[in-house]
Amino acid sequence: MLDEGANNLSALDIAEQLELLGAGISASASLDSSTVSLSALDNNIQESLSLFSSVIRQPNFPVKELERVKSNWLDLIVQEQASPFSIALRQLPPLLYGEDHAYGIPFTGSGYKDTVSSIERSHLIDFHRNHYGVDNATLIIVGGLSKSTLVPLLEKYFSGWSEVSPATLEDANQGADLLAGKMRKLLPVAAPEQPVIYLIDRPNAPQSLILGGQLLPPTGEADAYIIDMASQILGGSFNSRINMNLREDKGWAYGARTMTADALSQRPLLYYAPVQVDKTLESLQELIREAEAYISDQPPTTEELDRFKASYIRSLPGKFETNRSVLAALSSMVEFERPLNYIEQQQRLIGALEVSDLLPAIAEHIRPASMTWLIVGDLSQVQAALEKADIGPIVILSP
Numbered sequence: 163m164l165d166e167g168a169n170n171l172s173a174l175d176i177a178e179q180l181e182l183l184g185a186g187i188s189a190s191a192s193l194d195s196s197t198v199s200l201s202a203l204d205n206n207i208q209e210s211l212s213l214f215s216s217v218i219r220q221p222n223f224p225v226k227e228l229e230r231v232k233s234n235w236l237d238l239i240v241q242e243q244a245s246p247f248s249i250a251l252r253q254l255p256p257l258l259y260g261e262d263h264a265y266g267i268p269f270t271g272s273g274y275k276d277t278v279s280s281i282e283r284s285h286l287i288d289f290h291r292n293h294y295g296v297d298n299a300t301l302i303i304v305g306g307l308s309k310s311t312l313v314p315l316l317e318k319y320f321s322g323w324s325e326v327s328p329a330t331l332e333d334a335n336q337g338a339d340l341l342a343g344k345m346r347k348l349l350p351v352a353a354p355e356q357p358v359i360y361l362i363d364r365p366n367a368p369q370s371l372i373l374g375g376q377l378l379p380p381t382g383e384a385d386a387y388i389i390d391m392a393s394q395i396l397g398g399s400f401n402s403r404i405n406m407n408l409r410e411d412k413g414w415a416y417g418a419r420t421m422t423a424d425a426l427s428q429r430p431l432l433y434y435a436p437v438q439v440d441k442t443l444e445s446l447q448e449l450i451r452e453a454e455a456y457i458s459d460q461p462p463t464t465e466e467l468d469r470f471k472a473s474y475i476r477s478l479p480g481k482f483e484t485n486r487s488v489l490a491a492l493s494s495m496v497e498f499e500r501p502l503n504y505i506e507q508q509q510r511l512i513g514a515l516e517v518s519d520l521l522p523a524i525a526e527h528i529r530p531a532s533m534t535w536l537i538v539g540d541l542s543q544v545q546a547a548l549e550k551a552d553i554g555p556i557v558i559l560s561p
Contacts, residue, residue, distance in 0.1 A: 163286055164189045164198060166227035169216040173227050176213065185210040187217055193265055194426045195497055196293075199489070204307055208315055215319035218294065223286040235278050242270050246371035246436070246538040249362060249561055254536050257360060258375045258430060264348050265427065295326030300496045304485045348427040351377055353532035357450075357554035360534070362561050363541040370442040370539030374433035374449065376529050381424040382498045387508060388523045391515060393420050393431060394470050395462045396452065396528070401469070403452055404433070412448070414441040424498070433533075442537065442544040443551055450553070453530035462520055474512055478505065 165187050166173040180186060185202040198218050202210035242248035252268035259266040267273065301320075303312060353376065378389055390398075397404035397420030408415040418435035433453075437445040456462070482488050495504050537544065541558070549556055 163223050163228060163231060164217050164221045166231065167222045167224040168213075169220045169222070171213075171216065172224070176217070179209075179213055183210050183213070185213070187214060189217075191271070193423075197493065201486070204305065207307060207312075211315050211319050219320075219323055221286075221290060223283050223290075225283050228281070228283055228286070232278055232281060235272060236275060239272050239275055239278070242268075242272060243561060246364060246367070246369070247373075247434075249538050250371055250373040250536050253360070253362065253559060254373055254375050254432075254534070255430075257358075257534050257536065258377060259351055259428075263351065265425065269423075269430075293326060296320070296323040297325040302489060302492050302496065304489045304492070351428055353377065353529055354534060355532070357531065357533045357535060359446075359548060359554055359556045360536045360559050361541055361545060361548070361556060362536070362538045362559050364538055364561075365540055365542070367538075367540045368439055369436050370439050370445075370537055370544055372433070372435040372437060372442070372446055372449065372535065372537050374533045374535045375430050376533050377428040378422065378431050378527055379429075380427055381429055382426065382500075385523055387511060388515070388519060389527055390422055391467070391470060391474075391512065392462065392520050392524050392528065393422050394474075395466045395520075396420055396456050397433065398422075399470075399473070403456070404435070404449065407448055407452060408435055408437065408445055412441070412445075414438050414445050418445075418449075424494070426498070431527075439539055439543050442539055443547040446535065446537070446548070446553070447551070450530050450533070453528055453533075457524055457528050457530070461524065462517055464517055467515060467517055467520070471512055471515060475509060478509060 165176050168176065171179070176187070183202065183206045185200065185206065187198070187200055189198045190196070198214075200210060200214040202214075242252060248270055251270050252272075255269050256263075256266040272278075301316070379386065394402065396402060397418065399405070399419070400417075402419065404418045404420060405415075408418040415435050415437045418433075418437075421432045421434060423430050423432075433449050435445055435449060481491065491505065494500070495502065501507065535554075536559075537548070545556070545558075
């Protein structure tokens with residue numbers, strides 16, 4: 163809603179000015195932060211910064227535009243509920259974290275129908291006042307303009323930006339869901355004592371979507387790069403073990419992988435596999451077998467590690483080809499309080515990794531016996547076999 167009206171400008175006025183300036187403004191949010199970005203031509207930087215400042219500091223959240231955006235958002239939620247992967251991304255987080263945890267919300271980022279429907283203009287005004295302040299923001303600029311050119315413009319358009327109250331900042335840092343009127347904490351979540359399988363029925367579906375999850379330490383932990391490398395070898399790319407098994411060897415899936423996400427608190431490790439409906443149980447058993455072998459008698463090999471190390475190092479130049487990619491890297495450093503030479507450090511650390519460095523992290527953090535599994539598929543074809551296999555308790559969920 164930030165660019166749907168600001169200062170004395172309507173959404174159409176903002177769009178028109180951006181087009182004339184050859185600029186773009188976008189806003190997004192993640193689990194831990196929100197981002198407002200400006201892409202502008204050097205020749206039009208003054209006018210572009212003026213508009214950018216208005217959008218950040220003086221949004222007016224017009225009721226008409228709010229109702230339109232809410233309607234579009236509700237349509238998006240309906241669309242998500244028609245996609246097995248989106249259904250799983252919506253349902254898994256509360257199962258992993260608990261409904262009262264700040265991360266126990268749909269990973270699609272779209273929220274819930276009742277929450278979106280209840281949003282009023284006053285909520286947005288209060289939220290903006292309580293969270294968008296100069297003391298709760300970091301400005302990152304990538305481009306060819308000099309500091310001597312930029313600083314006077316920044317002082318002109320951002321001086322006088324109000325601060326956020328310390329109490330509100332503390333609430334935000336603790337995961338306060340002020341809009342919903344309740345507190346969502348970033349408290350540690352204990353691993354389940356046994357695997358649990360949740361099922362969602364999709365009658366006549368030709369595939370089953372398997373999405374498994376467990377929690378890892380926060381992104382900012384010192385050994386996060388070791389855990390990420392271990393995940394890459396297990397399932398992070400086409401040549402990883404899980405995909406080579408389920409796709410290349412068995413032919414049960416078009417693609418299967420593991421994924422990690424960044425977060426300031428415990429972050430998720432996800433196992434993803436859309437598989438033939440008649441191979442649902444067998445695919446789940448193979449995912450579990452691969453993870454169990456990885457932590458026991460089939461640890462990563464030197465050949466695997468060297469391949470993924472080389473892939474990471476060769477990919478680094480491509481991650482800094484554009485202003486936007488450099489901006490993303492700097493934003494990550496700010497969010498996770500990393501040093502400015504973080505990329506150089508990572509290259510050295512990853513380049514020096516040995517299999518012996520991975521083994522303690524794998525033993526501690528890869529936990530197939532504590533997985534939460536969510537399967538979206540035709541239960542008439544898969545439920546009985548899963549129950550008979552007795553992998554863990556089975557719970558049926560509504561879509």
